Amino acid sequence: AQSVTQPDIHITVSEGASLELRCNYSYGATPYLFWYVQSPGQGLQLLLKYFSGDTLVQGIKGFEAEFKRSQSSFNLRKPSVHWSDAAEYFCAVGAYKGGGNKLTFGTGTQLKVEL
Amino acid sequence: GAGVSQSPSNKVTEKGKDVELRCDPISGHTALYWYRQRLGQGLEFLIYFQGNSAPDKSGLPSDRFSAERTGESVSTLTIQRTQQEDSAVYLCASSLASSGGAVTDTQYFGPGTRLTVL
Numbered sequence: 660a661q662s663v664t665q666p667d668i669h670i671t672v673s674e675g676a677s678l679e680l681r682c683n684y685s686y687g688a689t690p691y692l693f694w695y696v697q698s699p700g701q702g703l704q705l706l707l708k709y710f711s712g713d714t715l716v717q718g719i720k721g722f723e724a725e726f727k728r729s730q731s732s733f734n735l736r737k738p739s740v741h742w743s744d745a746a747e748y749f750c751a752v753g754a755y756k757g758g759g760n761k762l763t764f765g766t767g768t769q770l771k772v773e774l
Numbered sequence: 775g776a777g778v779s780q781s782p783s784n785k786v787t788e789k790g791k792d793v794e795l796r797c798d799p800i801s802g803h804t805a806l807y808w809y810r811q812r813l814g815q816g817l818e819f820l821i822y823f824q825g826n827s828a829p830d831k832s833g834l835p836s837d838r839f840s841a842e843r844t845g846e847s848v849s850t851l852t853i854q855r856t857q858q859e860d861s862a863v864y865l866c867a868s869s870l871a872s873s874g875g876a877v878t879d880t881q882y883f884g885p886g887t888r889l890t891v892l
Contacts, residue, residue: 663816702778702865702883749816761833762881764816
């Protein structure tokens with residue numbers, strides 16, 4: 660069965676600083692990887708996804724993620740964080756089976772941005 | 775267009791009562807998913823509907839949980855005889871499933887229903 664680990668429960672960065680959120684996955688086949696963001700009172704919003712091809716994926720809001728098969732990682736990065744980026748971030752791996760894409764999520768990383 | 779909507783946004787109930795949670799997917803989306811998010815944990819898959827196919831119920835934690843979907847529209851998640859461990863945010867997502875549920879489909883999430891069982 661697939662699993663996702665997000666080792667950092669909380670991260671605090673200063674506005675304008677760079678950001679990297681870690682994600683490690685376990686999956687027996689080619690992984691389909693996602694990053695979602697959840698702001699207070701909001702549903703999850705897809706930031707980016709990886710299925711195949713270029714291992715560096717660009718997403719919305721200036722985020723990018725790099726798939727590294729050798730490290731089973733899919734870390735999320737942003738070169739300069741804005742205060743509005745404060746939210747909870749979830750990494751997920753998708754298992755396509757029987758017509759459904761069931762996502763397995765990590766426990767999330769809560770990002771705090773200091774002004 | 776409108777996104778995925780869920781109702782109620784909050785539900786407080788007493789242990790042993792039944793509850794119904796509603797999800798309105800994005801119009802035209804054939805796939806619908808229910809997830810549960812317990813405090814401090816990631817989302818857990820519960821159930822998946824795709825068109826008129828039999829739903830994938832593999833994530834339902836017990837027979838107290840059930841879900842229905844009318845065609846390709848509204849879905850209801852029912853929890854019977856609620857227990858305190860059922861307290862969580864229940865999230866619904868829908869996707870276009872344009873390729874019969876291909877993994878490339880993006881799931882769009884609703885804001886969730888926060889269920890508190892006293």
